[in-house]
Amino acid sequence: MNPLSRGSILSLFAFAVSGAALLMASSLPAQPGQAAKPGPAAQQTQKLTGSAIQIERIVSPEGLLIPEDTRVSMYENVILQLIQTKKFQHVYRSGDRTAADAPDLIILHLIPEAYKPGSQKEREVTTVAGATSIKVKVQFSSREGKVLLEKDAEGKVRFYGENLRATYDLSKKVAALVNESF
Amino acid sequence: MKTRSVQITPGVSSTGGELVRRSPWLGGLLVIGVGLVLTATAAPSFGRQSATPQNAPSSMIPDVKCVIGLENIKPGSTGTLTSLPTGLEFATQKKKAAITISSIQDVFTGRESRQDVGGMGGSLVKAAIPYGGGRVVSLFSHNVDVLAVEYVDTNGGFHGAIFVLSAGKATALKNQLIAQGAKVSTHMEAPEPKEQKP
Numbered sequence: 001m002n003p004l005s006r007g008s009i010l011s012l013f014a015f016a017v018s019g020a021a022l023l024m025a026s027s028l029p030a031q032p033g034q035a036a037k038p039g040p041a042a043q044q045t046q047k048l049t050g051s052a053i054q055i056e057r058i059v060s061p062e063g064l065l066i067p068e069d070t071r072v073s074m075y076e077n078v079i080l081q082l083i084q085t086k087k088f089q090h091v092y093r094s095g096d097r098t099a100a101d102a103p104d105l106i107i108l109h110l111i112p113e114a115y116k117p118g119s120q121k122e123r124e125v126t127t128v129a130g131a132t133s134i135k136v137k138v139q140f141s142s143r144e145g146k147v148l149l150e151k152d153a154e155g156k157v158r159f160y161g162e163n164l165r166a167t168y169d170l171s172k173k174v175a176a177l178v179n180e181s182f
Numbered sequence: 183m184k185t186r187s188v189q190i191t192p193g194v195s196s197t198g199g200e201l202v203r204r205s206p207w208l209g210g211l212l213v214i215g216v217g218l219v220l221t222a223t224a225a226p227s228f229g230r231q232s233a234t235p236q237n238a239p240s241s242m243i244p245d246v247k248c249v250i251g252l253e254n255i256k257p258g259s260t261g262t263l264t265s266l267p268t269g270l271e272f273a274t275q276k277k278k279a280a281i282t283i284s285s286i287q288d289v290f291t292g293r294e295s296r297q298d299v300g301g302m303g304g305s306l307v308k309a310a311i312p313y314g315g316g317r318v319v320s321l322f323s324h325n326v327d328v329l330a331v332e333y334v335d336t337n338g339g340f341h342g343a344i345f346v347l348s349a350g351k352a353t354a355l356k357n358q359l360i361a362q363g364a365k366v367s368t369h370m371e372a373p374e375p376k377e378q379k380p
Contacts (some may be wrong), residue, residue, distance in 0.1 A: 057340055068290035069330045072267070072342030076250045080257070093339030120297060124308070124320035160305040165251060
């Protein structure tokens with residue numbers, strides 16, 4: 001075998017190895033999401049059922065000040081994301097009288113637990129400080145008030161984006177929770 | 183048949199232009215007279231225009247961003263927010279949405295800081311500037327007002343709409359809504375973001 005053909009074989013081998021490494025690297029981000037699903041195995045297998053869901057108004061507990069626009073944005077974003085999951089025939093808003101006739105109605109409460117107001121300027125200038133985060137308890141209950149599922153979710157904006165983007169991030173997490181629980 | 187002969191003297195036959203040239207005072211009077219006539223004819227139409235805001239106050243604020251919360255309006259759309267006697271109306275180039283005064287449950291105002299170069303495109307541009315130049319661009323920001331309106335639909339469903347307006351306009355709009363009969367509760371002010379502190 002002459003040196004030229006040996007070199008071409010080596011380059012082909014290197015190309016194949018790098019391709020395999022690229023494939024492995026691209027498949028890595030998907031793995032932690034599947035592996036990081038919290039909770040016992042029983043909770044994962046036992047799915048909740050409901051034909052409709054109603055989101056209750058988000059009320060800040062005493063001692064926790066959350067800007068009104070953040071509260072409103074959280075509520076509206078969660079509604080939009082729940083509609084996109086297509087898990088329910090109807091997504092009712094808080095106070096909607098037509099929800100009274102819905103069978104198997106699930107009530108969703110979002111109870112704020114922590115809020116850290118960040119700063120967009122600080123985030124973008126320093127890239128390590130100024131993150132906005134909001135942590136809520138996501139509670140699914142029946143019409144009678146029986147708690148069916150309760151989990152924590154946290155929305156964050158770390159680098160780029162306005163403070164209200166944390167509420168969008170939170171709503172995506174709530175939607176993911178609905179997707180895995182219903 | 184009688185014929186009438188008219189003698190025209192050179193002094194009398196002079197034109198208006200000549201008169202004005204001859205006497206500046208007369209020209210000034212002519213201009214004032216024309217101005218008065220024009221003012222008198224325009225007065226009724228001005229009167230109608232000025233009477234409308236008194237009876238039905240309305241203010242139009244262009245370049246308002248509807249962050250979220252209006253039916254049929256895509257989140258993040260920019261349009262014109264108008265305060266009408268019946269309530270608020272937000273109109274983009276294609277769509278309109280309205281919130282009636284009677285449906286408003288609460289109105290909140292706040293102030294935030296927005297990047298001068300923002301959005302997805304702005305973020306990409308900042309990221310593309312070499313030697314951390316994007317961070318310097320991030321230092322430039324401006325204050326904006328945030329108006330949050332909580333309202334209910336015909337079924338009693340609770341909605342919340344958020345608008346971002348240029349600084350100093352949200353409070354006036356809120357006061358106008360209150361004057362028109364919108365419900366507003368007293369609430370504690372949340373802490374402002376860090377960059378707004380002096």
